[in-house]
Amino acid sequence: MIVVEDLHKSFGDAYVLKGISTTFEKGKTNLIIGQSGSGKTVFLKSLLGLFIPDQGKIIYDGKPYFDMDDDEKIELRQKMGMVFQGSALFDSMTVEENVMFPLKMFSKKPMDEMRERADFVLKRVNLPDAHKKYPAEISGGMQKRVAIARAIVNKPKYLFCDEPNSGLDPNTAIIIDNLIHEITREYDITTIINTHDMNSVMEIGEKIVFLKNGVKEWEGTKDEIFKTDNEAVTNFVYSSELFKKVRQMYIEEKN
């Protein structure tokens, strides 16, 4: 679980995060949504320890980041998995080498154990036969699966995903969303996903945090987002005619 208390972050005169407080529970897919420039990436990078907040607390399973010594911060970093936008695989490495990379960086396990673990996670993301292929030889959806396998190979407690569906067709995007959701539950991970994809919100939004101009404007579940009267949320989420109709039908069905 990650608890955020009154988080502030500025860059010079640009006041980006203006006192965000929220909780991300483990075993759940937590989504951060909001317009371009609302502060989602700065928030995610702050949770990853890549930006140091000016004020506020981030508490990882009971331990505030600022109370950790250097060794504890290194240990925390090793418990974090990351799926970057566009997969960010190493082109010159095979799929198996990509997945083994964090193990080689952070563990002193013998080679055959590392291979075994890479094999296990590749099977878990339904890629049993791609070990010796290079990223350029597989599809975008498969690359995303490799990125997920690499992110979970070190058994992370926290999984951060930045726009995991960018560049994928809608069907593949839903498969990837569901894979992240299943893995989150199965391994009891605290997963936080930065997304623009409204399908993801409706499919896997167990907790949704809506940012507007660096402030948490709204938070709730995918069911609550259908019912909310918050105008900023409805204008953002239901900007298309299709989503407006879906919302109307949902409300009528529930009444």
Ligand SMILES: Nc1ncnc2c1ncn2[C@@H]1O[C@H](COP(=O)(O)OP(=O)(O)OP(=O)(O)O)[C@@H](O)[C@H]1O
């Ligand atoms: N390193 C930085 N230095 C200065 N300003 C920054 C830095 N990173 C982000 N910002 C500013 O913070 C604001 C929020 O940016 P951020 O990237 O978090 O938005 P976002 O919600 O993730 O947008 P998008 O959906 O387009 O990725 C922007 O005005 C941006 O210019």
